[in-house]
Amino acid sequence: MSGTCLASPSIDPWLAHTVRIASITDEVEDVATYHLEFSDPESAKSYSFLPGQFNMLYLPGVGEAAISISSDPAQEGTLDHTVRIAGNVTGALARAAVGDTFGLRGPFGSSWPIEACLGGDVILVTGGIGLAPLRPAIYELLNRKSEFGTLSLLYGARHPFGLLYPSEYADWEQRGMSVNTTVDRASPAWQGNVGVVTQLLDRMPLPNPEETTVLCCGPEVMMWYTARSAIGRGIPADRIWVSLERNMNCAIGLCGHCQFGPTFVCKDGPVIRYDHVSSFLRVEGF
Amino acid sequence: MVTSQTLNSKLSSLQFTSQLPQTAREALAGIASERAFGKGEVLCREGEGCEELFLINKGHVGLDMLVPGRGQVRVMTLGPGDVLAWSALIGNQGATATGVALDDVETVVFPDDALLDLCQVNSEVGYPLMRELAKAISRRLVASRLQLLDLFRVGANEDS
Numbered sequence: 001m002s003g004t005c006l007a008s009p010s011i012d013p014w015l016a017h018t019v020r021i022a023s024i025t026d027e028v029e030d031v032a033t034y035h036l037e038f039s040d041p042e043s044a045k046s047y048s049f050l051p052g053q054f055n056m057l058y059l060p061g062v063g064e065a066a067i068s069i070s071s072d073p074a075q076e077g078t079l080d081h082t083v084r085i086a087g088n089v090t091g092a093l094a095r096a097a098v099g100d101t102f103g104l105r106g107p108f109g110s111s112w113p114i115e116a117c118l119g120g121d122v123i124l125v126t127g128g129i130g131l132a133p134l135r136p137a138i139y140e141l142l143n144r145k146s147e148f149g150t151l152s153l154l155y156g157a158r159h160p161f162g163l164l165y166p167s168e169y170a171d172w173e174q175r176g177m178s179v180n181t182t183v184d185r186a187s188p189a190w191q192g193n194v195g196v197v198t199q200l201l202d203r204m205p206l207p208n209p210e211e212t213t214v215l216c217c218g219p220e221v222m223m224w225y226t227a228r229s230a231i232g233r234g235i236p237a238d239r240i241w242v243s244l245e246r247n248m249n250c251a252i253g254l255c256g257h258c259q260f261g262p263t264f265v266c267k268d269g270p271v272i273r274y275d276h277v278s279s280f281l282r283v284e285g286f
Numbered sequence: 287m288v289t290s291q292t293l294n295s296k297l298s299s300l301q302f303t304s305q306l307p308q309t310a311r312e313a314l315a316g317i318a319s320e321r322a323f324g325k326g327e328v329l330c331r332e333g334e335g336c337e338e339l340f341l342i343n344k345g346h347v348g349l350d351m352l353v354p355g356r357g358q359v360r361v362m363t364l365g366p367g368d369v370l371a372w373s374a375l376i377g378n379q380g381a382t383a384t385g386v387a388l389d390d391v392e393t394v395v396f397p398d399d400a401l402l403d404l405c406q407v408n409s410e411v412g413y414p415l416m417r418e419l420a421k422a423i424s425r426r427l428v429a430s431r432l433q434l435l436d437l438f439r440v441g442a443n444e445d446s
Contacts, residue, residue: 127437127438128437128438156438157438158436158438158439162438182363184433184436184438185433186359186360188357190360191388192363193346193363193365194348194349194360194361194362194363195362195363195429195433196429196432196433198428198429198432199362199425199429202301202367202425203301203365203366203367203368218437219437219438221432221435221437222432222437225428225432
């Protein structure tokens with residue numbers, strides 16, 4: 001199984017398309033989804049992405065930030081990015097309004113290995129805002145449901161109000177994906193699961209672990225323990241994929257800001273096979 | 287009437303006991319029974335003695351701790367394959383949390399006295415059982431540590 005799922009970026013990776021904020025959906029505290037549309041219809045027509053890829057959003061006078069795409073690759077019209085306020089660019093984005101325009105470069109990076117999942121069971125394990133980069137994979141898997149075995153989403157958040165996209169869970173379940181959520185800290189009204197997401201994986205029945213693929217996105221500690229749990233349950237390390245986050249600047253592997261051991265996260269990642277990076281995940285300073 | 291054979295078959299399918307040698311499962315099935323709980327029923331109560339070890343076969347159990355001023359706070363949810371009320375088995379005097387059935391719960395129950403006696407006289411049961419219990423407690427400990435790390439707090443994974 002190949003270690004990366006690379007996709008070609010647009011012809012000129014430095015070319016920024018102008019995009020306009022068509023609408024904004026407030027998700028949870030400090031997190032919103034920006035539904036963007038291309039100003040140039042030709043750009044809209046030629047643009048396509050694979051689940052797991054990211055764009056560089058460029059706000060003139062502020063800077064540029066790498067943001068994962070969170071919409072359905074098959075969706076026409078708008079391109080969604082779910083963004084948490086974490087720095088200057090995302091802070092400025094949070095102050096933007098519908099109708100504002102800015103630049104977008106991309107798509108960049110590797111994608112979730114959807115083709116490698118064919119015929120087997122797929123478990124998506126994620127936490128917090130990590131669901132955003134996995135949402136395109138969820139749509140893709142559900143759009144092609146008959147090509148896979150069972151589909152399961154295990155999703156953890158700090159508290160019940162931190163769960164992203166809750167209004168979509170019923171639709172995902174109805175279309176064939178089991179959705180299991182858990183929170184670290186329960187509110188009195190919360191009737192769901194309490195505990196970390198790895199516990200959901202620990203107790204999940206795995207009838208065919210050797211044919212099961214895990215797609216994981218979240219804090220690195222969470223991903224490391226998820227992989228440990230999955231391997232302990234018999235899932236091969238080469239069927240576990242993680243999405244890494246680093247300081248991505250150029251997005252094409254030139255500047256070196258996102259280097260992670262021998263890997264450039266912007267070019268070789270963000271989606272990387274676990275066994276290719278596992279030895280670096282617990283190294284202090286990486 | 288649940289036969290020892292039926293219980294043995296259930297123990298084979300539960301993660302906690304599935305790795306035990308067949309002879310150990312047979313011996314355990316000989317002292318076990320099944321018990322069901324309806325939603326809201328209490329399996330064990332914080333601070334009180336509990337003389338049975340539960341192995342959850344179906345359903346979910348909330349673990350609650352009483353915090354003055356906050357009432358019962360749910361700290362964890364257990365599900366199929368998890369063990370509950372192991373405190374007495376390792377010599378603790380009372381349960382450290384209250385276990386409440388969150389839906390229809392089915393359990394396999396082991397009386398602590400009989401279980402300890404079995405472990406004492408038969409090391410082919412006692413050693414692998416205590417090893418599985420240690421693994422279960424280790425998983426619970428790692429989960430608690432991950433909760434303590436508060437990984438989803440904004441800024442928790444950033445340098446500054």
